[in-house]
Amino acid sequence: MEDRKAIIIQGARQVGKTTLIEKIVGDRPDVLWVNGDDPSARLRWSDITRALLTQLVVGYQFLVIDEAQRIENVGLAVKMCIDGRLPVKVILSGSSSLNLASSLNEPLTGRKWSYELFALSWxxxxxxxxxxxxxxxxxxxxxxxxxxxxxxxxxxxxxxxxxxxxxxxxxxxxxxxxxxxxxxxxxxxxxxxxxxxxxxxxxxxxxxxxxxxxxxxxxxxxxxxxxxxxxxxxxxxxxxxxxxxxxxxxxxxxxxxxxxxxxxxxxxxxxxxxxxxxxxxxxxxxxxxxxxxxxxxxxxxxxxxxxxxxxxxxxxxxxxxxxxxxxxxxxxxxxxxxxxxxxxxxxxxxxxxxxxxxxxx
The missing domain is CATH 1.10.10.10 (Winged helix-like DNA-binding domain superfamily/Winged helix DNA-binding domain)
Incomplete structure (x- = not known):
């Protein structure tokens, strides 16, 4: 949480990824939450420009992108946040490792910490x-x-x-x-x-x-x-x-x-x-x-x-x-x-x- 790299949490739907992120960021007001299941959010954040991205994250400490695999070119948006030194910590969740990996691996090489979340273990x-x-x-x-x-x-x-x-x-x-x-x-x-x-x-x-x-x-x-x-x-x-x-x-x-x-x-x-x-x-x-x-x-x-x-x-x-x-x-x-x-x-x-x-x- 202390460095600039993005945090990526992958796992099946309904195993608790969103709940986990909510526990991490709490109810603090400086969290910009983007839901990839929302069609309007997908439209706004797909192929987003740097100028618009900068305006959207002003005043926030965290940018959370939930179900990130549903947003086209989401990796490029996160790369702009990190390389542009925008003052937000980015946390992403995704339920399809294939699509999320293809969106994130190349643009976020060396810029991410990846974790997997499974259903409850014994x-x-x-x-x-x-x-x-x-x-x-x-x-x-x-x-x-x-x-x-x-x-x-x-x-x-x-x-x-x-x-x-x-x-x-x-x-x-x-x-x-x-x-x-x-x-x-x-x-x-x-x-x-x-x-x-x-x-x-x-x-x-x-x-x-x-x-x-x-x-x-x-x-x-x-x-x-x-x-x-x-x-x-x-x-x-x-x-x-x-x-x-x-x-x-x-x-x-x-x-x-x-x-x-x-x-x-x-x-x-x-x-x-x-x-x-x-x-x-x-x-x-x-x-x-x-x-x-x-x-x-x-x-x-x-x-x-x-x-x-x-x-x-x-x-x-x-x-x-x-x-x-x-x-x-x-x-x-x-x-x-x-x-x-x-x-x-x-x-x-x-x-x-x-x-x-x-x-x-």
């Missing part, structure tokens, strides 16, 4: 209500997820999730992704929702949806850039013995996944408990690492003889390997070939009895 929930209460809500979180509005609601959780999915989930994708067939996004998400933990075939998805492979891959990229999906590549340093081209795709929130297929049955009654547990743990570990500033890479591993590891995290030249089992009675062994080749510093089988150890340190 450690944040524990910090708010303490571990015993959080553990009592684990089955609920596995079904309805960790969006702040849903976690804090006392009723209508399912309806809130449906509203988030219907009103916000596809907004930036449809507007900025040049998506000509919006129904394909819905069909693609439903198909992916039933394949959690399985290797995804772009070819099979293209046949199912009746579009080419490139379209499928582009839509998945858009969904990943909009913080809906998390895509893992296969870890491979020996293509002769390990698969190297497959992908696994997870939803960044269990509740959104269940809203997509409209299935909110209680966790104990579900046939997909294992898939929901794996999705929850992969994304919680991802949030945990990112929230702590780690840029580790997330992979899965499988040999051509069908040995596999659910999740491998590579950071600083070392590896951590995880298997996810919802039943604590289920055992898992890590393949000798994996252990000998990658020499992971940690291997762990994670179940509901020990998972919090990996998310609270």
């Amino acid at each position: 450690s944040e929930i524990v910090g708010a209500i303490r571990l015993p209460a959080a553990l009592n809500r684990l089955d609920e979180l596995l079904v309805t997820g960790c969006y702040p509005e849903v976690v804090t609601a006392t009723d209508s959780k399912e309806q809130r999730l449906r509203e988030i999915a219907a009103s916000y989930l596809y907004k930036d994708i449809l507007e900025y992704g040049d998506v000509r067939k919006p129904d394909l996004i819905v069909k693609l998400l439903r198909a992916l929702a039933y394949q959690i933990g399985a290797e995804v075939s772009y070819q099979e998805l293209s046949l199912l949806l009746g579009v080419d492979n490139k379209t499928v891959q582009r839509y998945i990229q858009l969904l990943e850039d909009s913080y809906v999906l998390l895509r893992l590549s296969a870890l491979s340093t020996n293509p002769r013995k390990e698969i190297s081209t497959s992908k696994k795709i997870y939803f960044l929130d269990n509740g959104i996944r269940n809203a997509v297929i409209d299935d909110f049955k209680p966790f104990a009654e579900r046939a997909d408990r294992g898939a929901l547990w794996e999705n929850f743990m992969v994304t919680e570990l991802y949030k945990h690492h990112r929230n702590q500033g780690s840029r580790g890479q997330f992979y899965f591993w499988r040999s051509k003889t069908q040995s596999e590891v659910d999740l491998v995290i590579s950071a600083g030249g070392t590896y951590e390997a995880y298997e996810f089992k919802y039943s604590a009675r289920k055992k898992a062994r890590f393949a000798k070939s994996f252990l000998e080749r990658y020499k992971p510093r940690e291997t762990k089988v994670i179940n509901p009895e020990n998972f919090h150890e990996s998310l609270l340190h």
